[in-house]
Amino acid sequence: MAQETFVRLCESGAVHLEPEQRLRWIYATSTRIAIDLLRRRKLGVVTLGSAQEPGHEPGEPSTGAPRLDDALAARQALATIASDAPPQELQVAMLCRVDGLSQAEAAGVCAISERSVRRLLTRFDGRVARLDGRPR
Amino acid sequence: MDHPSVLALDLAALGGQVPAEVARHLEACQACAATVAERRAAGPLPGWVHGVRVAPALVQPPSLAAQLLARLRRPAWRLLPLPAAAALVAAVVLLLPAPQPEPGGGAVREKALPAVAVYLKRGATVAAWDGRSPVQPGDRIQLGIRGAGFTHLSVASLQAGAGPALLYAGPLEPRGETLLPVSFRVDAGGDREELSIILAIQPVAPDAHGPPSGEAASRGAWAARLLLPKEPTR
Numbered sequence: 382m383a384q385e386t387f388v389r390l391c392e393s394g395a396v397h398l399e400p401e402q403r404l405r406w407i408y409a410t411s412t413r414i415a416i417d418l419l420r421r422r423k424l425g426v427v428t429l430g431s432a433q434e435p436g437h438e439p440g441e442p443s444t445g446a447p448r449l450d451d452a453l454a455a456r457q458a459l460a461t462i463a464s465d466a467p468p469q470e471l472q473v474a475m476l477c478r479v480d481g482l483s484q485a486e487a488a489g490v491c492a493i494s495e496r497s498v499r500r501l502l503t504r505f506d507g508r509v510a511r512l513d514g515r516p517r
Numbered sequence: 518m519d520h521p522s523v524l525a526l527d528l529a530a531l532g533g534q535v536p537a538e539v540a541r542h543l544e545a546c547q548a549c550a551a552t553v554a555e556r557r558a559a560g561p562l563p564g565w566v567h568g569v570r571v572a573p574a575l576v577q578p579p580s581l582a583a584q585l586l587a588r589l590r591r592p593a594w595r596l597l598p599l600p601a602a603a604a605l606v607a608a609v610v611l612l613l614p615a616p617q618p619e620p621g622g623g624a625v626r627e628k629a630l631p632a633v634a635v636y637l638k639r640g641a642t643v644a645a646w647d648g649r650s651p652v653q654p655g656d657r658i659q660l661g662i663r664g665a666g667f668t669h670l671s672v673a674s675l676q677a678g679a680g681p682a683l684l685y686a687g688p689l690e691p692r693g694e695t696l697l698p699v700s701f702r703v704d705a706g707g708d709r710e711e712l713s714i715i716l717a718i719q720p721v722a723p724d725a726h727g728p729p730s731g732e733a734a735s736r737g738a739w740a741a742r743l744l745l746p747k748e749p750t751r
Contacts, residue, residue: 405524408524480522482523482524
């Protein structure tokens with residue numbers, strides 16, 4: 382991902398931007414590349430620590446790891462979100478919920494208004510809630 | 518204590534103007550100040566970068582670049598918080614290019630082809646099987662089946678010198694991927710696991726796993742055999 386970001390940095394001419402603009406450009410581009418990977422990657426590993434229920438197969442000693450089917454259900458949910466959510470919604474969600482940017486910072490990176498960031502986050506939360514079966 | 522975002526720390530490292538609360542935080546928080554110092558120590562972009570020109574012919578098309586990148590494990594991904602790392606790898610490996618099924622009865626089926634995803638649980642990690650690596654005794658295997666219009670599924674273990682051992686038979690979601698409600702544990706015997714998988718538009722008889730898969734296809738079913746090499750027991 383770093384290499385791809387670097388290639389695009391050179392290709393686009395963004396390397397000549399002012400440092401602060403360049404930094405925001407890198408955040409925006411690397412997040413888009415991450416989303417592209419998320420949608421295209423065919424092989425991967427899921428660490429079971431991301432799943433929730435510490436259940437175990439009968440007769441299997443407890444290791445603190447969640448059950449296989451729970452992990453795969455979580456994996457499917459993530460895949461569903463990745464395939465269904467529009468790229469900009471995913472971009473804003475990753476910036477705010479994963480990288481911990483404020484809404485104002487995400488707005489600056491994505492070159493959209495803070496109001497748009499809030500709207501996209503609300504849609505994303507609704508999408509996750511629907512997957513969980515929770516009311517919005 | 519709420520720490521500034523990574524973007525705010527990066528901006529501070531660049532020496533740009535940061536909000537007053539970030540500046541105050543950096544004076545009080547050793548961890549964030551150390552992060553900024555570490556990033557400053559990395560130095561600016563080397564001068565030669567500004568002279569780099571990427572020839573169009575050398576730029577990978579997005580799909581190729583994505584394929585290339587997907588094969589590489591980037592340290593940066595491992596630095597992401599867990600939900601992000603999980604999200605970034607949430608995908609399935611689709612195995613076994615399917616023979617063209619010809620289901621009878623004129624049933625309307627999904628246009629996509631059936632596919633089998635194999636998930637392995639080893640210790641605390643679940644991975645999509647890469648189609649080559651040997652499984653180990655104690656591994657748990659779970660299958661995800663893309664039904665592509667078929668409504669019934671049967672899975673059997675094929676063992677040399679014995680008849681097929683039925684592992685699962687039941688309905689299949691015709692759309693999307695169905696995760697089998699059971700997982701299989703790899704035992705210590707033998708040097709491989711061979712699974713026979715049959716998809717059909719009606720319940721599959723247990724003896725259907727005996728003949729070669731081509732015969733199942735000729736009966737309007739979709740059949741595949743999965744061969745998982747097994748790591749020898751030490």
